[in-house]
Amino acid sequence: MEAKITVEKVDQTVFEGDSGGYYAWSNSKTPLLSDSKLGAGKLLLHPHGFALPHYIDSQKIGFVLQGAITVGLVTPNSPEEKVLLIKKGDVVPLSIGAVSWWFNGGDTDATILFFGDTSKALIPGQFTYFFVSGVLGLLAGFQPDFVAKTFGLDHKESENLVNSQQGALLVKLDDGIKFPEPSNHTKDKLYATIDDPSGEVVVKGRGFINYLTEKNLRVLGEIGLSARFVKLEGSAMLAPSYVADGSVQICYVGKGSGRVKVVGSEGKPVLDSKVEEGDLFIIPLFFSSATIADDCGMEVFSMVPSSKPIVGQLAGYTSAWNALSPVVLQCDFKYYFRIRTSFQVEEFRKYHNHPPK
The missing domain is CATH 2.60.120.10 (Jelly Rolls)
Incomplete structure (x- = not known):
């Protein structure tokens, strides 16, 4: 269960x-x-x-x-x-x-x-x-x-x-109370911006992803946490992925709406739900998730209790599909690839990694 x-x-x-x-x-x-x-x-x-x-x-x-x-x-x-x-x-x-x-x-x-x-x-x-x-x-x-x-x-x-x-x-407090001015040289040491559109992963017209880990904010290494921000444009999709180091994810929809699907070890959806601003959901250890934004787009904040999480992709350039050889894909997806040549499998993989706009 x-x-x-x-x-x-x-x-x-x-x-x-x-x-x-x-x-x-x-x-x-x-x-x-x-x-x-x-x-x-x-x-x-x-x-x-x-x-x-x-x-x-x-x-x-x-x-x-x-x-x-x-x-x-x-x-x-x-x-x-x-x-x-x-x-x-x-x-x-x-x-x-x-x-x-x-x-x-x-x-x-x-x-x-x-x-x-x-x-x-x-x-x-x-x-x-x-x-x-x-x-x-x-x-x-x-x-x-x-x-x-x-x-x-x-x-x-x-x-x-x-x-x-x-x-x-x-x-x-009453008006007129003057609080201390911000301390010098605190940004990038004690806090950082996560919704920068020139993010770590940017896909033109579809959105971007930003990560904050101990690599770019050292204090996260001291407390053992990391953060992620995902902005999806209208109808864009965040392809299936999972946290490969066995960390749970907690997610919050900060803006917009869409659909989230989470799949567990039995190959069945354990969550397939509409989500909107103000919703919170948790993705258990090793479970895979994908998100599709509605026409209005969607923003999701998430945290992982690890300062250097490893995210595994099930689609895209860094996914296992891109690394597996054509013969393995033919064996793995026997019905789909049973009449296709290695060349056709390679063409499929290119489309999968770089779909036409």
Whole structure:
């Protein structure tokens, strides 16, 4: 019995208010999350929305879906705060245990999608956040004498410190608060753009694919994750492929719509579904998948819990079909090739690799 794959929209509201909201895909609705030890969530920040400083129990990647966000990062035991200004199409990796804050200083909403590896998380398939301050903050759990000794305060001052922030998770800040300027030389070290149309694989009139691995963003090697962005023009197809190193894929449709098919070891579709903006689906280990965009085109963000994944192609120039000799193809596809010569097989392969426009 092969894994059951479903296509799901975000179903759990963790927090919602005038500052924005945080939403998650739950294990109950998407059980493959816990089975695959992956987590998925989405942060919406309205203008002047501020996510309080926190750390998380998982390695994760943030994809900016819309807007621009100022982010502060402090790694464990580091005396330095790194400040980033990330915008739509940027990807920022986040290390487990690192403290971060998120602020929307613009005039429009900002949304960031999070995918992560929850193999070390408190609850596999879910992210757990630990806030430094606020009504759910860690300081609130310590008695005033602990806080007083920690920060060199008297009893009254420690009580005022703990109770000063009455918000939880997200708060809306007043106009005029000036946040730090972005740190110098952070791009290409702490974050990168993934929706660049001059991508790693570009097919004119059909779309492009971009990969972010430890090869082009070193911090991904430290957290063991990688990212991919696929843009398909109207009616274009992403040919069948699989992750050859045995990594699972988690995918999100950021724009447009299309059809996704996933095939498992028994040669039968385990997913054949229409997908649209906001849908999430998971491709299990070694399963092969293909995507065809609708007339409107389609954009898909995905993450693999490996910093240097190996993607195997089932069609195209780098596929096994291109490498196999004509006689092997004749034997492998006996019915189709039984009356064809080696020359005709070679011509078929050329068409397969470079179909006419």
